[in-house]
Amino acid sequence: MSDPVSNNETHIRLLCDKENGNDSAVEIELQTPSEAAVGEEEQDAAGAGCRQLCARTCWRTRDDDDDNDDDDEEQDTVQREKTSCPGLGLLYSLLASVFFSVAALLVKQIEDMHAIQISAIRCFFQMLFVMPAMIYYKTGFLGPSDMRIYLFFRGFLGSNAMILLYYAVLQMPLADATVIMFSNPVFTAILAWIFLKERFTIWDVFFTAFTLAGVILIARPPFLFGDRISGIEGDYTDHVKGTVAAFAGAIGAACTMVILRKMGKSVHYYLSVWYYAVLGLIECIVVLLVLGEWKMPGCGWDRGTLMAIGVLGIAGQTFLTKALQIEKAGPVALMRTIDVVLAFILQFLFLHRTPTWWSLGGALCVTGSTSGVAVRKWYTSTRGQS
Numbered sequence: 365m366s367d368p369v370s371n372n373e374t375h376i377r378l379l380c381d382k383e384n385g386n387d388s389a390v391e392i393e394l395q396t397p398s399e400a401a402v403g404e405e406e407q408d409a410a411g412a413g414c415r416q417l418c419a420r421t422c423w424r425t426r427d428d429d430d431d432n433d434d435d436d437e438e439q440d441t442v443q444r445e446k447t448s449c450p451g452l453g454l455l456y457s458l459l460a461s462v463f464f465s466v467a468a469l470l471v472k473q474i475e476d477m478h479a480i481q482i483s484a485i486r487c488f489f490q491m492l493f494v495m496p497a498m499i500y501y502k503t504g505f506l507g508p509s510d511m512r513i514y515l516f517f518r519g520f521l522g523s524n525a526m527i528l529l530y531y532a533v534l535q536m537p538l539a540d541a542t543v544i545m546f547s548n549p550v551f552t553a554i555l556a557w558i559f560l561k562e563r564f565t566i567w568d569v570f571f572t573a574f575t576l577a578g579v580i581l582i583a584r585p586p587f588l589f590g591d592r593i594s595g596i597e598g599d600y601t602d603h604v605k606g607t608v609a610a611f612a613g614a615i616g617a618a619c620t621m622v623i624l625r626k627m628g629k630s631v632h633y634y635l636s637v638w639y640y641a642v643l644g645l646i647e648c649i650v651v652l653l654v655l656g657e658w659k660m661p662g663c664g665w666d667r668g669t670l671m672a673i674g675v676l677g678i679a680g681q682t683f684l685t686k687a688l689q690i691e692k693a694g695p696v697a698l699m700r701t702i703d704v705v706l707a708f709i710l711q712f713l714f715l716h717r718t719p720t721w722w723s724l725g726g727a728l729c730v731t732g733s734t735s736g737v738a739v740r741k742w743y744t745s746t747r748g749q750s
Contacts, residue, residue, distance in 0.1 A: 453691025456683045457699040463680035465706035467673050468542060469714060471533050474669055478657040479531035482673065484648030485661075487523065489674025490641040494634055503632040507639075514627050515639045522620040523644025528613030535606030539719055540582045542707035543727045544610035546700075549734045550575045551618035559622055567740055571733040578729030581722050583607040633685055698738050701731045 471482055498505065507515050532541040550572050557564035583604065624636065652658040661667045687696045704727050711717050719727075 456687035460684035461702040467676040487645040519639030519643035525616035528609040532606040532610035539707040548614040548617040574733040578726040581726030
């Protein structure tokens with residue numbers, strides 16, 4: 365192209381335009397107004413009378429620009445948060461623990477309602493809150509074709525872990541259910557060793573054994589502790605059911621963490637939460653229809669509590685995700701041990717139940733082992749970077 369493009373300030377002549385795939389290269393010539401007054405033929409003859417500035421510039425397609433702009437904006441936001449407040453990630457983790465703990469307390473306060481129905485209502489509100497964010501970030505509702513199978517199992521296993529946790533909270537003391545559910549980082553290390561070929565050292569074996577010892581102290585099986593067991597909430601059969609549910613929920617949560625590691629950053633977080641909510645809601649509705657357990661929540665307190673559980677669950681997941689974005693996983697996992705402490709405090713203040721020494725011993729074993737896993741991972745990653 366040889367026609368000059370002119371305005372009142374500067375004249376630009378495009379000398380060549382070459383396209384290769386998504387990238388294009390252009391060489392341009394800039395002329396001052398005084399030089400542009402010279403005719404094209406005279407300018408060609410003069411040769412040296414023209415100042416030239418040639419540059420090659422490359423650009424991507426508009427869609428790629430939009431995506432990269434969003435990624436750059438998100439990275440800039442994360443970087444600003446890191447530099448503005450060094451402890452902000454730990455604060456986010458603390459807030460997540462508070463929201464999750466209060467949500468579990470509210471589940472404990474609901475009477476005459478199945479845990480699956482509580483889970484269904486939470487999934488419903490989670491869908492309502494996540495959908496606008498997905499539309500804003502243009503994530504789509506299905507995800508990449510090669511990641512859909514992982515998203516499906518993430519949603520299925522994650523929702524089942526939530527249902528099992530709520531069921532355990534309704535069957536046994538709040539603190540005991542929280543402690544057993546909190547053992548999932550240890551099982552995550554085992555599953556990551558099996559499926560992701562991550563290292564599994566003698567320390568992981570020790571932490572696993574310590575965690576199982578803590579679960580046994582909380583469950584207190586009769587063949588080890590005798591028939592006269594103190595500190596059990598309600599019937600011992602319900603206590604065993606709650607223990608099994610919490611233990612299975614911890615394994616389900618560990619499977620979810622392994623799947624999230626497998627997907628990495630190739631799938632947007634909101635898309636992962638979307639699958640969690642949709643599959644959980646579908647599963648809960650089907651099971652409730654089969655069991656015939658659906659009942660309309662009572663007016664006032666019950667309905668308000670169910671809405672609060674959904675909102676608190678969303679807030680907890682949001683703050684936990686923000687914490688993991690701007691802070692290392694090790695410190696965040698250590699801060700999450702506050703969940704256990706809060707569970708004992710809330711149980712004592714609002715449910716008027718004093719924990720037994722067995723429960724405290726089990727909580728010490730589980731939190732000690734999960735903290736050990738977090739510290740070891742943190743130390744290994746820090747030494748690898750240095």
